[in-house]
Amino acid sequence: MPEIPGSSSPRGTSGRIEISRDEVAHLADLARIDLSDAELEHLAPQLSVILESVASIAEVAADEIPPTSHALPLTNVFRDDVVTPGLTAEQALAMAPASEGQRFSVPRILGEEA
């Protein structure tokens, strides 16, 4: 059985956390967000500050405290396989900026070939 992961932070528990301009550019690319050089310069230090703030949690977490992804000590919250009412197509599409043929219309997809 795989071990319960997450026992160590890749960034360690202390010291400055830097997110580089290149890392921000890469993330922006993955998120399909077009950022200018000026924006990248501006965002990188800001994101570093956010990461540092979050990392301060690691300072209070002792070794005997297992990492968790949930605030509640619950497992196995399931529902029965029974259909429940959802939205009509009209309701769903009413929220779309554009639709066509009862489908959500989205801009041209770039950087993929399928």
Place this chain on the structure above:
Amino acid sequence: MSTDTLLSFEESLEKFDPAMGLEVHVELNTNTKMFCGCPAVFGGEPNSQVCPTCLGLPGAMPVVNAKAVESAMRIGLALNCEIAEWCRFARKNYFYPDMPKNFQTSQYDEPIAFEGYLDVELEGGEIVRVEIERAHMEEDTGKSLHVGGATGRIHGADHSLVDYNRAGIPLIEIVTKPIMGSREKAPEVAKAYVAQLRELIVALGVSDARMDQGSIRADVNLSLAPVGTGSLGTRTETKNVNSLRSVERAVRYEMQRHAAILDGGGSILQETRHWHEDTGVTTSGRPKSDADDYRYFPEPDLVPVAPSREWVEELKGTLPELPREKRGRLQKEWGFSDLEMRDTVGAGALGLVEETIAAGASPQSARKWWLSELARRANDSGQEIADLGVTPADVAAVQALVDAGSLNDKLARQVFDGLIAGEGTPAEIVAARGLAIVSDDGALGAAVDKAIEANPDVADKIRDGKVAAAGALIGAVMKEMRGQADAGRVRELIIEKLT
């Protein structure tokens, strides 16, 4: 359309060893989606099976479908896997409109089932053990239509239209460990694995298991290494190979394509490839994202799944007889030869034959009708044998009429014509077409007299004791009575009259 250079299959094997990894996605046949109560049925009007959760609207909260977890565990157990005592879902982040959430809820390093195997039987009876690395739970994506470009492809499209009915339908992804050492049998092993995995899924009853409708989809990873080194080369992943035959062809194609590149001193680009069913080639997709680029992290909106060992034991008790074991048992029960059994399975007629026997036909007659008669007709009309419109009960009824002496094989074939044409039940067709065998002495006697009169030489031979010559007269009577005479009674009448 492809300009790929290929090495011959034989030459590629002289120089390289193939390694394969197969990823099979199984769409479960649950009533509802993985994380919400929307119907999970195929073929609804676009966007008619959606809700805030599967549309990824703010504030919507997913809840896991218990039945989907149960199906995942049953698949895992049938594949001899361990079942996790504790596992979580994870977000796989990517930006593509087929998932409105901008992530797919999947499992990452904590699959529900892991470390199993499937023993796969090849054509010649050889058994190959395919090791299973993991089977994990995830959700299907929406369906995109690309508008404005050529032939519905993204390239050159102007915009895309998305239907989210499929988004959120439970998927189980089953991943093998690298399959090495199959050499020239690699394409066959790949096909046999997917075919027998599919049979297992059918036996478990957890999916429609229709490759043509995408409820089972295979991705084929392939790499080559210099022969005898036992190492693993750079792989390509060929996506959405959607028929068994294509699995075999895609493996063969990628082996030959890799071999040509490597043999020419080049190197393989790690990428996804697209399989083209029509032309039988693969084309370049996108460079394979590093797992890091998906920025997987535990899904905060779902609590861990921790199946109790009692639940796991209970599910073990629900596993059906495995298809391969069942085939062995049936072959013994029916007294089929290996070849007869292979032909039956190969024609997709195993279940039909089984039901026909259950409906009262003898194993050999059930096999005869489905394989010699109906398989040929399905082949002629390009249909699946199960879609001919002839049921196992029909076949058993026809055979019962043959056994009772009311039909002979030739007339039975005409009953099948009627069944395929939708003319009713076998009894109705016999009546409507006037197919029943005539064994009434009055009608037969008249035809026999006529045949004797028309063939005096033959009649003389029989009078002289050459009873074997009766065949010619029987033939004449059959012809006169359009094949519907009771041949045994005709012979008796001829002999009575002439000796």
